[in-house]
Amino acid sequence: xxxxxxxxxxxxxxxxxxxxxxxxxxxxxxxxxxxxxxxxxxxxxxxxxxxxxxxxxxxxxxxxxxxxxxxxxxxxxxxxxxxxxxxxxxxxxxxxxxxxxxxxxxxxxxxxxxxxxxxxxxxxxxxxxxxxxxxxxxxxxxxxxxxxxxxxxxxxxxxxxxxxxxxxxxxxxxxxxxxxxxxxxxxxxxxxxxxxxxxxxxxxxxxxxxxxxxxxxxxxxxxxxxxxxxxxxxxxxxxxxxxxxxxxxxxxxxxxxxxxxxxxxxxxxxxxxxxxxxxxxxxxxxxxxxxxxxxxxxxxxxxxxxxxxxxxxxxxxxxxxxxxxxxxxxxxxxxxxxxxxxxxxxxxxxxxxxxxxxxxxxxxxxxxxxxxxxxxxxxxxxxxxxxxxxxxxxxxxxxxxxxxxxxxxxxxxx
Numbered sequence: 001x002x003x004x005x006x007x008x009x010x011x012x013x014x015x016x017x018x019x020x021x022x023x024x025x026x027x028x029x030x031x032x033x034x035x036x037x038x039x040x041x042x043x044x045x046x047x048x049x050x051x052x053x054x055x056x057x058x059x060x061x062x063x064x065x066x067x068x069x070x071x072x073x074x075x076x077x078x079x080x081x082x083x084x085x086x087x088x089x090x091x092x093x094x095x096x097x098x099x100x101x102x103x104x105x106x107x108x109x110x111x112x113x114x115x116x117x118x119x120x121x122x123x124x125x126x127x128x129x130x131x132x133x134x135x136x137x138x139x140x141x142x143x144x145x146x147x148x149x150x151x152x153x154x155x156x157x158x159x160x161x162x163x164x165x166x167x168x169x170x171x172x173x174x175x176x177x178x179x180x181x182x183x184x185x186x187x188x189x190x191x192x193x194x195x196x197x198x199x200x201x202x203x204x205x206x207x208x209x210x211x212x213x214x215x216x217x218x219x220x221x222x223x224x225x226x227x228x229x230x231x232x233x234x235x236x237x238x239x240x241x242x243x244x245x246x247x248x249x250x251x252x253x254x255x256x257x258x259x260x261x262x263x264x265x266x267x268x269x270x271x272x273x274x275x276x277x278x279x280x281x282x283x284x285x286x287x288x289x290x291x292x293x294x295x296x297x298x299x300x301x302x303x304x305x306x307x308x309x310x311x312x313x314x315x316x317x318x319x320x321x322x323x324x325x326x327x328x329x330x331x332x333x334x335x336x337x338x339x340x341x342x343x344x345x346x347x348x349x350x351x352x353x354x355x356x357x358x359x360x361x362x363x364x365x366x367x368x369x370x371x372x373x374x375x376x377x378x379x380x381x382x383x384x385x386x387x388x389x390x391x392x393x394x395x396x397x398x399x400x401x402x403x404x405x406x407x408x409x410x411x412x413x414x
Contacts, residue, residue, distance in 0.1 A: 049354045050247035052200030052290040052335040054083075054404040057414045059374040059382040062392035067107035068411035076100060077409050080124025080131060081402035085110070085144060086412070087131065089119040097122065099133065101144055104405055107412060111147045115140050126402070127163040130182035132170065134159035139170060141184040151184020160288025162199035165225045169204070171197055177204050179227065188227030192220070196284045198291035200335060201245030202264045205284075207235060219243075221250060221266065230266025242281040244295055246335075249312070251295045253281040261295065261312035271315035273297060278328075282307075285334035292335040293354040294318065300328040307331070307342055307350075309357055319357025323350065337370035339385070351375045351385040360386025369401035376406065380413065 057063075069076055069088070076088040081104055088100040090112075097119035101110040115122075117137040124133040129145040139159055141151040157172035164179055167187060171177040177197045178189035192206035202224050209217035219241055221231040233252065235241055242253040249269070253259040259273040259281050273279060278300035285291065299306040299320075305328050309318040323344045325331055330345030339359065342350040349364040353373065362385050365377040374391065375383045380399050381390040396408035406414035 048248075049293050049338050050200075051337045052247060052293050053337055053369055053401070055337050056369045056371045056376060056401060056404060056406055059371045059376055059391065059414075062382075062394060063414055065410065066412040066414065069107070069409070075409075077398040078400045078402070078407035079122045079133065080126050081405065081407070082126045082128070083403040083405075084128075085126065086402060086405065086407055087124050087126065087133075087144075089122045091119040097135070099124070099131075099142065101147075104403060104412070113142055113144070113147050113149070115142075115149065116152075121158075123159070125161055125163055125168050127166065127168070127182075130166075130168075132161070132168040132180060132182075134161070134170070139180070139184070141180070141182060143182070150182060153180070153184050160197075160199075164202075169197065169224050171195065176206070177224075179224065190222060190227070193217070196243050196245070197224075197288075198245050198284055198334075199288065200247055200293075201250070201291040202247065203230065203245050203250050205243040205245070205250070207241070209235075219252075221252070221262070223266075231262060242283065244281050244284050244292070244333075246291050246293060246295055248294075251281055251312070259297065261310075263313075269312050269315075271312050273310070280328060282331065282333040283329075285332060289332075289334040290336060292333050292340045293338050294340065296333045296340055298328045298331055300326075302326075305331055305344070307333070307340070307352070309340060309352065309354060318355065319352070321350070321352055321357055323348065334367075336367050336375060338372065339370055339375065341367055341375075351383070358385075361388075363390065368399055369406060376401070380406065380408075 074090050076090045079089045080087045086102050086104045090098050090100050097115040097117050099113040122135045124131050131142040133140045138154040143150050156174035159170050159172050161168055161170035167179050167181045169179050176190040176195055179187040190206045192208040194207040196205040204222045207219045209215045216237050217235045219233045219235045220229050244251045249263040251261050253275050257275050259275050261269040280298050282296040282298050295310045297308040304322050305325050307321045311318050325344035332343040334341045338354050339351045340354055349362050351362045352359040362375050362383040363377045368376045380396045381393045383390050398409040
């Protein structure tokens with residue numbers, strides 16, 4: 001106290017004391033503000049999460065068939081649909097493919113459409129009265145209301161795609177993504193040597209290395225609806241770039257640098273994640289699998305890989321879940337409904353709610369669809385993620401999910 005009295009007795013001492021008090025006040029104020037900001041961030045609601053596939057009705061209990069295909073209708077298999085119509089393929093003779101158009105809610109037969117080609121391996125995308133049906137013979141474009149084909153294009157290899165706007169974004173392993181109008185004409189086509197497209201996302205990534213795979217190149221993120229360029233990056237020779245799209249935007253990572261996030265319009269978001277110390281952007285789903293509902297990062301650790309769900313608009317991790325896999329390159333991420341699906345590459349699969357990370361192990365059979373918290377796999381088996389056994393199983397040949405319904409050769413189950 002005597003020291004403080006001596007300090008306060010001089011002008012210089014009083015100035016030092018006042019300055020010290022101000023520094024302490026500012027430090028405390030800054031600390032309180034930081035704590036409040038962290039608390040506000042933790043309590044803030046997550047950004048809205050859009051489903052990457054149509055949600056199924058509740059899978060909580062085993063259902064009974066909603067409707068069945070009439071006896072004597074011949075061999076049929078569901079190939080596409082939406083909330084109004086479901087399409088089944090049938091064949092009177094080899095090479096004579098036909099579409100049977102049924103009402104999705106009742107199974108009422110509406111019309112038969114000849115495809116002038118085989119029915120084997122047919123997969124259809126439906127948007128309103130327009131459909132794009134791909135097979136080994138190419139893609140047939142169909143007016144479902146008029147009951148007639150509107151166009152046909154040849155495509156090399158098996159075709160993947162999804163509806164975009166009034167048309168269909170289609171690609172194969174040998175052909176770059178292109179947006180087709182309902183009559184089969186091309187609205188825009190990507191140009192490049194490598195590309196990534198995922199159903200449920202609003203963008204496409206294209207890498208153009210010029211005349212050779214070993215050359216420097218340019219990576220471009222394009223809007224799926226009109227092909228306009230949103231972001232362009234330089235890619236050095238031998239430098240891999242990781243790309244991941246999701247309904248709300250996309251993320252890009254150059255190895256050893258930052259993972260940057262962008263909204264669906266290409267505007268850079270302020271948050272970024274260091275791509276050092278074992279962190280990396282999860283690879284985009286292969287084979288035409290749906291995008292995850294949110295961006296997902298993998299953290300490689302000595303004893304396993306941590307899967308991290310991220311909300312880039314709030315600059316925070318939503319959740320973290322560990323899988324036993326030690327090789328992050330083997331982990332594959334995709335989506336179903338509002339859930340993140342994880343295949344660890346070693347025979348173990350998981351489903352985690354995008355908003356909370358709730359969930360756990362599921363069967364590794366192909367995922368058909370999901371309700372708000374459960375997942376259906378081929379068979380059919382309904383899983384509560386994390387449970388040791390499925391909730392129920394139902395034998396259903398050629399099971400597929402379209403437009404919020406679950407169909408098989410026998411008819412509609414959900």
